[in-house]
Amino acid sequence: MQDRAASAVVLELRDVAKSFGSVVALRSGSLTVERGSIHAVVGENGAGKSTLVKIVAGVHRRDEGVFRFLGEDVDFATTAASKAAGIAVIYQEPTLFPDLSVAENIFMGRQPRGRGRRIDYGRMYDESDRLFARLGVHIDPRRPARGLSIADQQVIEIAKAISLDATLLIMDEPTAALSGVEVERLFAIARSLRDEGRGLVFISHRFDEVFALCDHITVMRDGSYVSTDRTTDTDVDAIVSRMVGREVAELFPKTPAEVGDVVLEVDGLTSAGVFHDVSFEVRAGEIVGLAGLVGAGRSEIARAVFGVDRYDDGAVRLLGRKVPAHNPRAAIRAGMAFVPEDRRRQGLVIEESVARNVGSVIRRGLARAGVLTSAAENRAAGPWAGRLEVKTSALDMRASTMSGGNQQKVVIAKWLATEPRLLIIDEPTRGIDIGTKAEVHRLLSELAGQGMAILMISSELPEVLGMADRVLVVCEGRITAELDRAAATPERVMRAATRTSAHATAAAADEQKSEVTA
Amino acid sequence: MSTATASRPEGAAPARSYPSYAAPLWRRALLTREFAIIALLGIVYLYSLGNVPNFDGPLTLYYLFLDIAPILLIALPMAMIMITAEIDLSVASVVGLSSVLVGVLHQDAGLSIPLAALAAMAVGAVCGAANGFLVSYVGLPSLAVTIGTMALYRGVAVGLLGTKAVTDFPERWTDLAKERIFGPGTSYPTILIPFVVLLVLAVWLLHFSNFGRGIYEIGHNAEAAHFTGVDVELTKFWLFVISGAVSAFAGVYYTLRYGSARGDNATGLELQVIAAVVLGGVSVFGGRGALHGVVAGVVLIGIISSAMRLEGQTVNLINIVIGVLLVLSVLSTSLLALASGLLRARTRGKRPSSRRAVAAANPNER
CATH class of the missing domain: 3.40.50.300 (P-loop containing nucleotide triphosphate hydrolases)
Structure with missing residues (x-):
C-alpha cells in the first residue's frame, strides 16, 4: 500500500x-x-x-x-x-436516484450505520455537509435529488x-x-x-x-x-x-452536379432549448452537409424539418410551399424523405419483412379497390431492393436477420421508392462496413446528379467534407458557419463546431467566427 | 436512369431480383401459431362428436354460437387493439351500459328497438372515443385508463337502472336474436350474419389495408411507425372507437337474447374475450396475431366448455381446463421465443455495449 x-x-x-x-x-x-x-x-x-x-x-x-x-x-x-x-x-x-435525498445518493450502498444496524442519518447529513463545505458549495443534504x-x-x-x-x-x-x-x-x-x-x-x-x-x-x-x-x-x-490530421480520402467520390432551384427553405426554425433561429436552403442537385459535434442539435433540426418533432417558431418550405409542422405524412406528401439516425429504432420495423419495410411508405398507393395485398407489396418492393442490391434470400425475411449495412439499404430503398425531391439522411454510414459505405456514398452522389436535393448529417468529418457541396456547421443549436466545398477544411469546421460557448467573452467568439467565415 | 423521378428503378447497377418467400406456401400456412389452434379446434371438435353424448345434435352448435356470439364480436376489435400493444378492459362494461340504455330508452322513452339500439351504439362509440382520447392524445397507459372506465361505465349502467331489470321487449325482436338462418332445426343463429359481415370488414381492415399495416407497425415499434408517416395516435383512437361501438352492439344482442336489460349484464366478459384472443395467437406485447387464429381461439374455448357441460362437468373444472390451456399456449410462444433468442445470441456473438450499459453500470450502485 x-x-x-x-x-x-x-x-x-x-x-x-x-x-x-x-x-x-x-x-x-x-x-x-x-x-x-x-x-x-x-x-x-x-x-x-x-x-x-x-x-x-x-x-x-x-x-x-x-x-x-x-x-x-x-x-x-x-x-x-x-x-x-x-x-x-x-x-x-x-x-x-431522483426521489432519494442528496445524502442518500452520496452514501448509496454504504450508509453509515448506528445502533441496531439502523442507518445513522445524523452522521450521514453531517458528513455530506462536511464534503460540500470542502467543495465550497451549498446544497442541503436532506433535499431530494429531483429538481x-x-x-x-x-x-x-x-x-x-x-x-x-x-x-x-x-x-x-x-x-x-x-x-x-x-x-x-x-x-x-x-x-x-x-x-x-x-x-x-x-x-x-x-x-x-x-x-x-x-x-x-x-x-x-x-x-x-x-x-x-x-x-x-x-x-x-x-x-x-x-x-x-489526415487527408480526405478518395472514398468519397462526389461528382459535381448542376445545382438547380431551391428545393428546401428553412427559415428561422427555433425549438426552445434545442436549436435557435436556424435558416438555410438546399438546392436541387446539391448535397448540403450538417456538421457539428454529437449533441449540437443537428439531428434535432432534421427531425423538426421532417415533422417528427415539434418546433416553436419558424417555417419550412419545400418547392416554395409551406410544409405543415409536426406532420411527417404531410412532409412525405410534399416530397421529403428522411433516413433517421437510429436505424433499428426509427428507420425500420426490425420485426417486419424486407418487403413490408421497403413498401411501408408507398403502400398507400398500392391498394387496388381498397385492398392491399402482400403480392402487390412484393411486386413494388422487389425492384427497389434490387436497385440497392440488398442482400437477402427472399423478400419475406425479417429485417432483424440482416447486417447493419443491408438494413440501411432497406431504409434507403424505402424512401427512394417515394421518389422524393429532398432526401434528409442522418448518419448515412454509421455502423456499416466499408464496402457498403462506399456504395452509399456513390448512391448519394448519383441521386444528387439526378437532381435530388440532399441534406446529409454526419459525425464523420471526412464524409461531410468529401460528399458535401456546402457545409453548415452547427454548434450548440445554432449555425455557426457556412462553408463552400473549397473553403471547408477540417480545421475550419472543427473551429466552428467547438466555437466558444455563451460564457466566453463575446470578443473571442466574434474573432473566431470571422476567422471561420473569412 | 435519366431522371430522379423515374417511376421504376432502372439503375446503372444491375437490379437483383428476389423470390417473394423463403419457404413454400404450405410451410408458411401450417407452421404457425394460428394453424396450431385451428388444428386443436378440429381435434377437439371431432373427439367431442364421437365421444360426447348429444354433442352431434343441432342444438349443441346452435347454443354454442348463441353463447359465444358476444365474445366473437368483441374479439375482433380487441385483437386489433392488442396488436397495437394496447388493451381495452372496458368492453364488458360497455356491453352492460348498452344493455341498460336499450332497456331504458325502449321502456321509459318509448323508442323503438332499432332506434334504441342505434342510440346505445352511439353511446358505445363515445365511450370508446373517451378511452381512445385518453390513451392516444393524453398519453396514458391503456391498462390504467380502461380499468378506470371499466368501473366508470359499469357504475353508470347500474346507476341508471339500479337493481331493477327491464324485461318488457317486443317478441319480434327477442325472437330475431334467437332465430336460425336456415329455418327450424338447423344450427346457425342469425347473429352469425352481422358477425360474418364484421369479420369480413375486420379482415380487410387488419390484413388488407394500409391502416392494418400501420396497426402491426405500431405494435412492433411505434417510433419507427411515426417516422414512416403512420398516424399512431389516430390509429389507436379509431380502434378504441370501433371497440366501443362493437361492444355496444354486442350489448344490444345480449339484451335481446336473454330478454333482459340489467346493469350487471356480461360482468367479467372482458376477461373471456382477452383469454380467447391470447389463445388465438395475439401477443400482449403487440405486433403479432391474425384474425383466423382469434376466431379459432374463441370457438375452441366455446366448444371445450360446451362439450364438458354435456359430459356433466362443473363450471369450475371447465375453467381449470381452459386456464391450463391458456397458460400452455402462452408458454409455447415464450419457449419458442426463448429458443430462437438463444440461437440468435449464439450466432451473433457478443454485442457491443450500448450507452445504456454505461448508464446501468455507472452510477450509484453499491
Whole structure:
C-alpha cells in the first residue's frame, strides 16, 4: 500500500485496444496521468475517447495493451472493481436516484450505520455537509435529488467520488450542460482536487476550457494515440490540426452536379432549448452537409424539418410551399424523405419483412379497390431492393436477420421508392462496413446528379467534407458557419463546431467566427 | 436512369431480383401459431362428436354460437387493439351500459328497438372515443385508463337502472336474436350474419389495408411507425372507437337474447374475450396475431366448455381446463421465443455495449 501511495503516476495506459466484433473502437490508446495534474483528452467524435474511459471505468475490458493504476497492473471486470480501486467517473449526465435525498445518493450502498444496524442519518447529513463545505458549495443534504440542476448533480457525483477517496477522477464532457458560473465553480473544485494530489482526466470539445484548466493535453484520432503536450507548450491550432490530421480520402467520390432551384427553405426554425433561429436552403442537385459535434442539435433540426418533432417558431418550405409542422405524412406528401439516425429504432420495423419495410411508405398507393395485398407489396418492393442490391434470400425475411449495412439499404430503398425531391439522411454510414459505405456514398452522389436535393448529417468529418457541396456547421443549436466545398477544411469546421460557448467573452467568439467565415 | 423521378428503378447497377418467400406456401400456412389452434379446434371438435353424448345434435352448435356470439364480436376489435400493444378492459362494461340504455330508452322513452339500439351504439362509440382520447392524445397507459372506465361505465349502467331489470321487449325482436338462418332445426343463429359481415370488414381492415399495416407497425415499434408517416395516435383512437361501438352492439344482442336489460349484464366478459384472443395467437406485447387464429381461439374455448357441460362437468373444472390451456399456449410462444433468442445470441456473438450499459453500470450502485 505504501508503494501505491508513493507512485507519481496515477494511471498508465499503453497501446490499449478494443474491438466490438469487426468494429475497432480503440486501436492503440495511450494515456499517462500524473498525481496532482489535470489531463485533457481531445479528439473528434469516434476517436476512441469514450471507449478509453469505459475501459478505465471497468465497463469494457481491453483486448490488449498495458493498463496500470498506481503502478500496478490491473484489469477491472466490473465498474465496482474500478470504483473500489479508487477510480471515479463522472458522466455528462449524472444519474442519481431522483426521489432519494442528496445524502442518500452520496452514501448509496454504504450508509453509515448506528445502533441496531439502523442507518445513522445524523452522521450521514453531517458528513455530506462536511464534503460540500470542502467543495465550497451549498446544497442541503436532506433535499431530494429531483429538481437539482445538472451542475449540482455533478457536484454530488464529485462529492461521492471524494467520499470514496478516489485517486483518479475522470470527467466525460462535464461542462456540456453547464452555464458560465457553474463551469467556473466546477473548475475551482477540479483545481482544489488537483492540489490535493489526485489525478484528473477531463474530456471536452471546448478548447478554451481545456486550455484554461488542464496541464497536459492528449490528442486521439481514429482510435489511436497521437500526441501529449504540456498546455503551455502548444496552442489551439496545433491541437486542431492533430485532431483532424489526415487527408480526405478518395472514398468519397462526389461528382459535381448542376445545382438547380431551391428545393428546401428553412427559415428561422427555433425549438426552445434545442436549436435557435436556424435558416438555410438546399438546392436541387446539391448535397448540403450538417456538421457539428454529437449533441449540437443537428439531428434535432432534421427531425423538426421532417415533422417528427415539434418546433416553436419558424417555417419550412419545400418547392416554395409551406410544409405543415409536426406532420411527417404531410412532409412525405410534399416530397421529403428522411433516413433517421437510429436505424433499428426509427428507420425500420426490425420485426417486419424486407418487403413490408421497403413498401411501408408507398403502400398507400398500392391498394387496388381498397385492398392491399402482400403480392402487390412484393411486386413494388422487389425492384427497389434490387436497385440497392440488398442482400437477402427472399423478400419475406425479417429485417432483424440482416447486417447493419443491408438494413440501411432497406431504409434507403424505402424512401427512394417515394421518389422524393429532398432526401434528409442522418448518419448515412454509421455502423456499416466499408464496402457498403462506399456504395452509399456513390448512391448519394448519383441521386444528387439526378437532381435530388440532399441534406446529409454526419459525425464523420471526412464524409461531410468529401460528399458535401456546402457545409453548415452547427454548434450548440445554432449555425455557426457556412462553408463552400473549397473553403471547408477540417480545421475550419472543427473551429466552428467547438466555437466558444455563451460564457466566453463575446470578443473571442466574434474573432473566431470571422476567422471561420473569412 | 435519366431522371430522379423515374417511376421504376432502372439503375446503372444491375437490379437483383428476389423470390417473394423463403419457404413454400404450405410451410408458411401450417407452421404457425394460428394453424396450431385451428388444428386443436378440429381435434377437439371431432373427439367431442364421437365421444360426447348429444354433442352431434343441432342444438349443441346452435347454443354454442348463441353463447359465444358476444365474445366473437368483441374479439375482433380487441385483437386489433392488442396488436397495437394496447388493451381495452372496458368492453364488458360497455356491453352492460348498452344493455341498460336499450332497456331504458325502449321502456321509459318509448323508442323503438332499432332506434334504441342505434342510440346505445352511439353511446358505445363515445365511450370508446373517451378511452381512445385518453390513451392516444393524453398519453396514458391503456391498462390504467380502461380499468378506470371499466368501473366508470359499469357504475353508470347500474346507476341508471339500479337493481331493477327491464324485461318488457317486443317478441319480434327477442325472437330475431334467437332465430336460425336456415329455418327450424338447423344450427346457425342469425347473429352469425352481422358477425360474418364484421369479420369480413375486420379482415380487410387488419390484413388488407394500409391502416392494418400501420396497426402491426405500431405494435412492433411505434417510433419507427411515426417516422414512416403512420398516424399512431389516430390509429389507436379509431380502434378504441370501433371497440366501443362493437361492444355496444354486442350489448344490444345480449339484451335481446336473454330478454333482459340489467346493469350487471356480461360482468367479467372482458376477461373471456382477452383469454380467447391470447389463445388465438395475439401477443400482449403487440405486433403479432391474425384474425383466423382469434376466431379459432374463441370457438375452441366455446366448444371445450360446451362439450364438458354435456359430459356433466362443473363450471369450475371447465375453467381449470381452459386456464391450463391458456397458460400452455402462452408458454409455447415464450419457449419458442426463448429458443430462437438463444440461437440468435449464439450466432451473433457478443454485442457491443450500448450507452445504456454505461448508464446501468455507472452510477450509484453499491
